[in-house]
Structure formats: C-alpha cells, structure tokens
Amino acid sequence: MNKPIFKRHPLNPIVRPGGFAWRKVATFNPAVLYEDGKFTMYERCAGGLQPFHCSIGMLESDDGVHFSQVGSEPVITPALLGSEYGSVQDPRIVRIDDAYYMTVAYRPYAWNSYPTGLGVPRSTQAEFPGFDGDGSKNQTRSAVLKSTDRVNWEHLSWVNDTTIDDRNVILFPEKVNGRHAVVRRPQAFVGLNTEHAPAPSIQISYSEDMLSWTVPKPIIHPEYDWEDNRIGGSTPPIRTKHGWLLFYHGVQDLDPANRTVVYRMGAALLDLDNPEKVIGRSTDFLFEPEEYYEKTGLVIPNVVFPTAACVVGGEIWLYYGVCDTAIGLARAKLDDIMGCLG
Numbered sequence: 165m166n167k168p169i170f171k172r173h174p175l176n177p178i179v180r181p182g183g184f185a186w187r188k189v190a191t192f193n194p195a196v197l198y199e200d201g202k203f204t205m206y207e208r209c210a211g212g213l214q215p216f217h218c219s220i221g222m223l224e225s226d227d228g229v230h231f232s233q234v235g236s237e238p239v240i241t242p243a244l245l246g247s248e249y250g251s252v253q254d255p256r257i258v259r260i261d262d263a264y265y266m267t268v269a270y271r272p273y274a275w276n277s278y279p280t281g282l283g284v285p286r287s288t289q290a291e292f293p294g295f296d297g298d299g300s301k302n303q304t305r306s307a308v309l310k311s312t313d314r315v316n317w318e319h320l321s322w323v324n325d326t327t328i329d330d331r332n333v334i335l336f337p338e339k340v341n342g343r344h345a346v347v348r349r350p351q352a353f354v355g356l357n358t359e360h361a362p363a364p365s366i367q368i369s370y371s372e373d374m375l376s377w378t379v380p381k382p383i384i385h386p387e388y389d390w391e392d393n394r395i396g397g398s399t400p401p402i403r404t405k406h407g408w409l410l411f412y413h414g415v416q417d418l419d420p421a422n423r424t425v426v427y428r429m430g431a432a433l434l435d436l437d438n439p440e441k442v443i444g445r446s447t448d449f450l451f452e453p454e455e456y457y458e459k460t461g462l463v464i465p466n467v468v469f470p471t472a473a474c475v476v477g478g479e480i481w482l483y484y485g486v487c488d489t490a491i492g493l494a495r496a497k498l499d500d501i502m503g504c505l506g
Contacts, residue, residue, distance in 0.1 A: 168500035170451050170482065177457050177490035178229055179207060186211045186219055186238055190462060192485030195255035195266060196472035197314070203228045203474070204314055205483070206239070206255045206266065207491065213463070215274040215290035217242070218251040222315065228474070228481055229493065240268070240317055245307055247272040249292040256471055258337040258400050260344075265374070266309040266317065267346070269331040273302045279463050283423035301326075306333035306348065308374055321375045324350060332366075332396035337403070340439055343370040347410065348380055349396040364394040366412060368440055383440050390416045390428055390449045398429060399473040399482075406502060407443055408434040411470055411482075414449060418466075427467040428452040429484075433505045444505030451482070451494065461487020468492070 181191045187209035195206040205223040210216055220240035223231040242250030251274040257266045273295050278286040289297050306323040323346060324330035332349040339345075351364045367380035386395050391414025401408040410432045418424040429451040433444030453459050453466045461467070470484040480501060482494045 166500075166503070167448070167450055168496040168504060170494040170496045172455060173229060173493040173495070175229060176455065176492045176494075177486055178493050179205070179223065179231055179491035181209065181490065183233065184211075184221075184236060187221055189213060190489055191221070191491060192488050193254045193469055193471045194483050194485070194491055195257040196474055196481075196483045197257050197259065197264070198228070198474035198476060198481070199259065202226060203231070205231055205472075205491075206257060208253050208255065208485075209238070213279070214276040215249075216251060216277040217249075217274045218253050220252055220255055220268065228476070234315070239315055240266075240309065242270065242272075242274075244309075244317065245270045245272075245305075245319055249273050249290075249295070251275075254331065254471060256334045256400055258335045260335075260338060262312065264311045264314055265320075265335055266311070267306060267323070267333045267335055268309060269304050269306050269333070271302055271304050277463065280422070281465065283419065283425055283464065285463055303327075303329040304331050306330050308335070321377075323348060323369065323377050328352075332398075334397045334400050336401050336408070336439070340370075341437060343372055344374050345370050345439060346377065347383075347397040347401070349394075350380055351394075364396075366395055366397055366410075381440060383434075384412070384432055384442060384445070386414070388414070388447060390414050390426075391430070393417045393425055395430075398470045401434065401439070402473060402475060402480075403436070404433075404498075404502065406433060406505075407436050408439055409501070409505075410434055411473055413469060425466065426453060427469055429468060429470050429482075431501060431505060433502075446504045450501065450504060451484075453486075457490065458486045458492070461489035463488035 191209040203225040219238035222234040330350040366384040369377040393415035398411040428449035435441040472483040
C-alpha cells in the first residue's frame with residue numbers, strides 16, 4: 165500500500181500553550197470548522213496538571229495556520245456540564261443546517277496527571293469538596309452542545325448514561341436516512357470491573373432528535389498490530405462520492421512495564437446509506453509520530469491525535485494534538501488518501 169504523503173506545516177506546532185492562565189501548560193486535540201474561507205478552532209487546553217482541569221478555548225484564522233485567541237476566557241468550561249471541578253475534553257464540531265453542534269468528553273472531577281516521560285502519565289484522583297473519590301461516580305460522559313453563533317453554547321444532551329465510560333463521540337455532518345448518527349467508543353472505566361465491558365471498538369448510534377440515542381452497535385474492531393491497545397474515531401466523517409471517510413486513531417503497546425504506547429492514525433470508508441457497513445479500510449497506519457514535537461512533549465510522548473479534518477480544495481488539512489501538549493497541521497491530497505482504502 166502506498167501511503168498518502170502528509171506534509172507537516174513548517175511552523176508546527178502551529179498553536180502552542182501559554183498566555184492566559186487557563187491554557188498555560190497545554191493546548192491540544194482541537195475541533196476546527198472551515199467555513200466561508202475562514203477557520204474557527206476550539207482547543208482543549210489546561211492551566212495545570214494537578215489537577216488537570218481542561219476547558220475549551222476559541223481561536224480564529226484567515227489562513228488556517230496563524231490563529232488568534234477569541235476573548236480572554238474559555239467559551240466552554242466544565243461548569244456548563246455540571247461541575248466546576250471537572251474537565252471538558254476533545255471537542256469535535258459539525259454544522260447541520262443553521263446550527264453548530266459540538267461533541268465533547270466530560271469528567272465531573274478532574275484527575276491529577278504526573279507525566280513520566282516514558283508513556284501514559286501516572287494519574288490519581290484529585291480531591292474536591294463533597295467528592296469521596298469513588299471512581300464509579302467519575303466516568304466519562306459525552307455531551308452534545310449546540311450554538312447558533314459559534315461563541316455561546318448550550319448543553320443539548322448526553323449520549324451515554326453513567327454506567328459506561330464513553331468518549332470519541334463524533335457526529336456525522338448530516339442525517340443518515342433521516343436520523344442523526346454518531347460514532348463512539350464506550351469502554352470500561354479504569355479501575356472498575358471489566359468482565360462484561362464492551363470491547364474498545366468504534367461503535368455507532370442514532371437519534372431522531374439528538375436528545376436520546378440508540379444502543380451502540382460495534383462497526384470497527386482492532387485488527388492490526390498498530391492498534392492492538394485500542395481504536396477510536398478521530399475526526400467527523402467526510403462525505404465523498406465513494407462513502408463516508410472516517411479517520412480513526414490506533415494505539416499500540418510498545419513497553420507495557422512503562423506504559424509506553426504510540427498513537428497513530430488510520431482510515432476507514434463507510435457506506436453512505438448504511439454506515440454500519442465498512443467498505444474500505446487501511447491495513448496500515450497512514451500517519452504516525454515522526455518529528456521531535458510529536459515524540460517528546462509535556463504530557464505523553466509518541467502521540468499524534470487528529471480531531472479535525474477540513475477539505476480545502478483537493479486536500480485534507482489535518483489538525484492534531486501532539487503529545488497532549490500543542491497542535492499541529494499536516495496536509496495530504498484527498499485522492500491519495502482514498503487510494504489507501506481499497
């Protein structure tokens with residue numbers, strides 16, 4: 165398989181932490197909207213690691229490279245979803261008709277993060293007033309937010325209840341056979357009983373009104389060495405004449421003793437009318453950590469984590485988190501990517 169050539173922007177990382185207190189230490193895993201020749205970015209950012217409170221900041225750009233902050237405060241905080249002690253993470257955005265919809269992961273109580281420089285950070289539960297530290301009360305929920313002006317957001321619905329840990333929930337940018345659809349990745353919460361937990365696979369759910377969602381159905385399972393730890397959706401699906409193009413991340417275990425992993429990106433093609441049907445998939449990863457800033461960062465090494473893909477001309481502009489520390493941009497020809505999905 166000839167891999168598409170992703171060209172990294174020479175100014176990478178194009179968005180870096182700093183400035184306001186709430187984004188002092190990290191900015192990563194952004195949602196990006198390309199509309200009317202302008203780019204709007206929503207960054208996941210944090211002002212500290214203990215606790216690792218995350219919020220969503222807003223930036224704008226005329227060229228997709230040089231971004232400027234909008235306002236001096238985050239546009240979305242954990243308090244919007246119910247807890248000032250929480251963390252709101254990994255936004256993805258689509259426009260449907262005259263409104264904008266964002267999916268985010270949310271934990272009501274933030275963790276403390278202790279990077280090791282070798283792999284996944286060591287984490288402990290931070291202490292907060294009124295919280296007893298019970299992990300069963302702190303599972304990740306995924307929410308749908310709505311806005312008509314891209315600045316002010318309201319909480320529309322939860323995709324999952326509190327009995328499972330669910331993230332990488334991503335809306336399709338249009339209805340499929342009259343229903344809204346999301347890909348998602350429910351899994352067992354760390355530290356809880358995993359005996360009857362669903363496999364860490366990409367699953368799909370539907371909704372008539374975005375208020376309630378069907379039981380998730382698995383559609384893509386980990387199959388290859390480069391995704392032996394887990395997989396999950398990366399960016400909102402892109403409609404092509406051949407099917408829905410879905411980028412997804414795969415995580416591979418390199419050194420379990422040090423929790424050393426590597427995050428890479430692959431792609432799948434889903435049937436336009438029945439996205440439960442996978443009609444193409446890359447057998448190998450299409451994008452992996454290569455540059456220093458993708459291999460070494462504040463929080464976790466060896467991570468490229470795409471969360472936005474904009475079609476600009478005949479190219480895919482891929483926006484991705486690097487090492488949970490900063491944001492990069494890479495570009496590739498759409499036709500080259502489609503050629504890998506036979």
